Amino acid sequence: MTIRLYDLVGSDPSRPFSPHCWKVRMALAHKGLGFEAVPVRFTEVAGVEGGGGRTVPVIRDGDTVVQDSFAIAEYLDDAYLDRPPLFEGASGRALARFVESWSQRTLHPAIVKATILEIHAFQDEENRAFFRASRERTFGKPLEEVQDGRTEEKRAATSKALEPLRATLRRQPFLAGDGPMFADYIVFGAFQWMRCVSTFSFLEGDDPIQDWLDRCLDLHGGIGRALPAAA
Template identity: 40%
Template sequence: MITLYDLAVEGDRRPSPYCWRTKYVLKHKGLAWRDEPVGFTEKEKIAFAQSQTVPVIHDGATVVKDSWAIARHLDEAYPNNPLFANEAALSHARFVAGWADSVVQPALFPIIVGDLYERVRPADQAYFRETRGKRIGTTDFAGFQKAARDKGVVAFRTVLEPARRVLKEQAFLAGAKPAYPDYALAGSLLWAHIASPLVLLEPDDPVYAWRERMLDLFDGLGRKAKAA
């Protein structure tokens, strides 16, 4: 049985966008897993993997850290329903995951940081203040979020334009069926959905309809998750 070390915040919510990628990959592959919640400061739980971040998986004797490495490992170890069947699929996945990491999530962070902070476990709040405070230059997360939302929500919707253009033409980023590009972007949107009640998308947005499909996927894996 595979064990997934998954970031947990207050109320056992699981917001990590990277852990969501791994959960979608596990489902895509038809693999069962057991998950082990890890708070921000419970680094001892993942020390065996020499990792400071989650996801980490234990797959039999194999330990893998980093969501991309985990996806590559699972795709090689379990060949059914391949994610990266050819170079084009691998490149597409790498591009969308990189875009989600470097553009989508940085556009989301300022507009949800206050809500996220409110949901971090009390034991982890000092760590969050220290690490995330450095990132944005203040620990007044509520004030920063309020100011950021003035322009940030509209700016975030603009950031999604490349995905919107694809989703006007097809059901999923990967085509008629979902694959890693969809799991990568869905992870970012689930992060926001679980951390914050902020309304991000307008109902007539093709990205909204796609997010609904993603929430329903795999018997409602995303929809069943405890949200903000």
């Protein structure tokens, strides 16, 4: 049976934009597993698979339902041992957790501050209201004041904060070495999210991170690149 992926979209159901759902899309493709994507808007998340969950991605694989991108990647590796691994051993999972913590604390806040108005505009009318209310509650200020990341000074500061990633990718083609593993998809998900909603970039043309991003977009038949960038 085909795996079902509940996948966050905005007003256009053909444009999945969630960083965490993109991690799972890449993980499924990496393992060569076909999947059916079920587009879900923010306001529909609570109803996924009988309800109760607060976030997507969620997958259903036969009788098994798994929520959370990292848990899904672990499930896929455990359930499909004969397919290409997403992690190498227990320490591979543990070190990928460090990559996840780094990405969520370095890259995600920078992306939110640089593009939150575009993420808002990406939603349909009902979800714009939902998104604004929920994020303004989180940040305690209007979205227009959250988005502050477009000065050259802020772009350069974020670019500098990405130096650990850049230095690693100067040495090796992927975070996981010669080929990609889930650690790569964790960081790729964030950049793909940004690519989907905004034309803005933290990177300059000759950045090794950009070269890696291009390699990621080409992986698995180019499923990343098949999503057109924001224009």
